[in-house]
Amino acid sequence: MSPGRRRFEVDDHEAYGRPKRRTRPRTKLRPRYEDAVRGVVVAVDRGRYTCRVATDGGDATTAPPADDDARSVVAVRARSLGRHAIVVGDRVRLTGDVSGRPGTLARIVEVDERTTVLRRTADDDDPVERVIVANADQLVIVTALAEPPPRPRLIDRCLVAAYDAGLDPLLCLTKADLAAPDELLEIYRPLGVPYVVTRYDDDLVTPLRDRLADRVSVLVGHSGVGKSTLVNALVPSAQRATGEVSETTGRGRHTSTQAVMLPLPFGGWIVDTPGIRSFGLAHVAPEDLIRAFPDLEGIIEDCPRGCTHARTEPECALDEAVAAGTVDPARLDSYRRLLDSRERRAGD
């Protein structure tokens, strides 16, 4: 760079002034953030955010503390955060009255960047796309083996949502006292989806413990599959209808469709999502889904332009790979079944 050019830059008030203006508000706010405590949002209700904060000033977000080591703090959001939504699972910084005493209010001044977002897209009941949970690791798809009978299409749609959100799926097959899991498991074998099988006349926690420990797991499932039974077994202090938010906000009884995040006694968190049975998947493209199939991802590079990899595509490289014996036909079948499940049908 010539000296002349350098001088030009230094003298250029316009160019020099801009970054300064951008940093000024931040330095002004910094002193407030310094005494901010860290927390994780566990419930959201009409502009009030219930956050869990470690009592020792530690980080309640990375090492979820046991009941005795954490307190619940109700907070509002700082104006400076704009309209950006804050959801269950968000890791935040809080200032103001963070004592958690009844009637006090803290203020969320910062929201950490999210590692994952689980969203539901527009559907008939809810025209707005919403993030429902932030920073989850795992989507636990709770399905009864009988009463109600399993609905593989619904499971498929949940799997697509998990893959799209970057969450590891886990199949939790309940009511094993009523039916055997083999037939259902056969459907998911080519996908390699991990699973646990539970029954309520047996220990419910042990099969799930290793899968849930130290992770943030979101539970989804159709009504009646035994989700509340599982939640109550996993979090004994949650012995109430899990759809109520009155506990955390003190705002009277009403059934919520909001997610609620509960700390597990053995480490980690579960997020119960009453009212969320399935997901709008309109936003999921074939390219998004194939990322969950690393063995197929390389093959589609040989597809003709615009190939959707659907069954009806005449020259899809995935069919050629099956013909050549390099891809298991059941695996391709499963991928295409998931692709198809993105279309909403009656009963989804």
Ligand SMILES: Nc1nc2c(ncn2[C@@H]2O[C@H](COP(=O)(O)OP(=O)(O)OP(=O)(O)O)[C@@H](O)[C@H]2O)c(=O)[nH]1
């Ligand atoms: N046979 C059998 N029944 C079970 C099992 N787990 C739960 N149930 C029963 O199934 C019914 C539904 O269980 P819940 O835990 O309320 O199911 P849920 O998924 O929370 O359903 P909603 O409350 O409607 O959302 C209850 O009568 C439970 O007692 C199981 O392992 N075996």
Ligand SMILES: [Zn+2]
């Ligand atoms: Zn193709």
